[in-house]
Amino acid sequence: MNQLDETIAGLKFSADGLIPAVCVDCETKQVLMVAYMNAESLKDTVKTQKTHFWSRSRQKYWMKGESSGHTQEVKAIYTDCDKDTLIVEVKQNGAACHEGYFSCFYRKLNDDGGWDIVAEKLFNPDDVYKK
């Protein structure tokens, strides 16, 4: 077992073998998205320097940008004190959110207790994700 395999084995994955990965912009540190990795997708993320995940809703292995072209180039990976969460610093090509926003976190809680949309769409999802 090489050191990377050992490092990955030392992480605390959930019962279903996943660990949350917080993807942040390498320049501004803005959080772009949170998705889940299994051991295989983390290893591929390190090896290819492109983010790979496991989709819980689609039960499917995927590379970010495989359909949209909006890949993420990995610049650094961090873990926390409990080794149960990752931060992945990336250069985001295009936009992170499948709805067309640069970050998935485009809704801010307002003083009335509702959500305000606080970002602009960079693209129209219908143009990028061909049906």
Next chain:
Amino acid sequence: MNQLDETIAGLKFSADGLIPAVCVDCETKQVLMVAYMNAESLKDTVKTQKTHFWSRSRQKYWMKGESSGHTQEVKAIYTDCDKDTLIVEVKQNGAACHEGYFSCFYRKLNDDGGWDIVAEKLFNPDDVYKK
């Protein structure tokens, strides 16, 4: 049901009633910690403007800083496209990590596949968390 209750009810909590909250520094946007909220702790977080969580390991409701004094003052709350994750922008008093680091994410993956410690301890946990 008021608007905040409705907003909270509209979030996608996991089967065990939790949603991950990524706490970031309101100035630098640095990720400080990731912890889990249930509906009650999110409501208290909004109402008191101090972060509250549900601890999965201790199966216990807690306010960040209740033992250390290192509270987090809430400045803004965001959610993502899927409404299954929160970002909480905070002013961190003291340090976020119970091990004494400002951020829990003090370990960076190096080129050999191991972890490097890339931050300085701000306090000695033994002095802060009395046994």
